[in-house]
Amino acid sequence: MAKLNIHLISSSRLNLKFVNLHHNFIATMDSNNKQFSGGKRYKNEDITVYWKPSACVHASYCYRELIEVFDPSRRPWVDMNGSTTDKIIEVVNLCPTEALTWKWNDEKKNESVDKDQLNHVLFRRPELMDSNETASEEQPASVKIMVDGPIVIKGNFTLAYEGNTKEIKESIISICRCGVSDHQPFCDGKHRKIGFCD
Amino acid sequence: MEEEKVQKSQATVEVIDFGPLKITGNFILKDIKRNTETTPGEIWLCRCGKSANKPFCDESHKK
Numbered sequence: 001m002a003k004l005n006i007h008l009i010s011s012s013r014l015n016l017k018f019v020n021l022h023h024n025f026i027a028t029m030d031s032n033n034k035q036f037s038g039g040k041r042y043k044n045e046d047i048t049v050y051w052k053p054s055a056c057v058h059a060s061y062c063y064r065e066l067i068e069v070f071d072p073s074r075r076p077w078v079d080m081n082g083s084t085t086d087k088i089i090e091v092v093n094l095c096p097t098e099a100l101t102w103k104w105n106d107e108k109k110n111e112s113v114d115k116d117q118l119n120h121v122l123f124r125r126p127e128l129m130d131s132n133e134t135a136s137e138e139q140p141a142s143v144k145i146m147v148d149g150p151i152v153i154k155g156n157f158t159l160a161y162e163g164n165t166k167e168i169k170e171s172i173i174s175i176c177r178c179g180v181s182d183h184q185p186f187c188d189g190k191h192r193k194i195g196f197c198d
Numbered sequence: 199m200e201e202e203k204v205q206k207s208q209a210t211v212e213v214i215d216f217g218p219l220k221i222t223g224n225f226i227l228k229d230i231k232r233n234t235e236t237t238p239g240e241i242w243l244c245r246c247g248k249s250a251n252k253p254f255c256d257e258s259h260k261k
Contacts, residue, residue: 140237141209141225145253148231151219151243157209173211175219179247185213198231198252 044080049092049102050121050128051078056099066091070100093117098124148197150187151175161185218242218255229253 039052062070068082070091080088092102093116101124104110110129113120121128141155154172158165174187178196181188209225221227222240229235241254248258 141211141223143209143221143225143227145227145229145231145243151253153209153211153221153225155209155225157211157223157225160210160212162213162215168211175211175213175243176245177243177247177253179245185219185245196247 040076040078042076042078042080043105044085044088045105046085047089047102047104049078049080049088049100050125052099052101052125055097057097059096061094061096062091062100065094089117093119095119101125101128103128145177149191150177213245217245217259219245 039050039054042049042051063072066083066087069079069088071077071079071082089102092100095101098119101119101121103121104113110120110122113122115123117123139155141153141157144152144154146152152172152174156167156169159168159173160166175185176183176187176191177198178191178194180190180194180196182190209221209223212220212222214220220240220242225237227234227236227238227241243253244251244255244258246259248261249256250258
């Protein structure tokens with residue numbers, strides 16, 4: 001999720017409310033969904049590095065070997081300009097889990113990758129091999145009108161609310177349709193209590 | 199560095215104060231109850247619960 005702008009937070013109560021609502025009501029998408037990788041990806045001109053936080057066991061090889069690229073105290077914590085492609089590949093291959101994996105941006109090169117490239121996605125996360133990322137980035141957002149319930153919006157979109165705009169990435173929000181939620185504009189499940197029916 | 203590039207055509211969801219939800223751009227609208235799936239490009243969805251034309255806004259919130 002994108003970083004929050006501190007100036008916005010401190011400038012007004014409305015903005016603070018916006019931030020709090022975001023925190024509580026925007027859900028990251030299920031990592032099982034094929035369109036999404038369950039984490040973030042970082043690119044330079046040669047390769048893409050995938051970061052899957054749920055798989056990290058904090059073995060710490062990444063930042064001990066290459067703090068210029070992998071700095072947990074920085075946001076974003078991966079800076080692909082911090083070193084050479086060869087060095088980044090070398091260090092990603094040290095990761096003992098699938099938390100850090102990589103692949104060539106040139107798909108043809110991914111088809112003949114050597115087995116000593118331990119953390120290439122082909123070996124660690126084959127589900128990322130056949131994902132057409134260009135297509136998935138251009139995937140339209142999904143807007144679902146739930147039966148007697150909220151509007152569920154999923155995917156990548158811009159959310160404009162109380163004078164702020166925010167890029168929502170690979171996430172889900174649920175907007176109240178019955179008018180009685182205590183957490184407007186988000187759904188808090190109250191439509192069931194009042195028997196909302198459309 | 200490139201991180202999660204945003205597409206120009208991506209959808210915009212605008213919560214209008216005391217009004218409907220305006221959605222424009224690249225999105226698919228699925229209405230589960232009415233079993234429809236469309237790509238309207240621009241819609242205003244009712245947020246007050248009073249519209250006679252749900253899920254769309256009919257300006258009943260102003261009444």
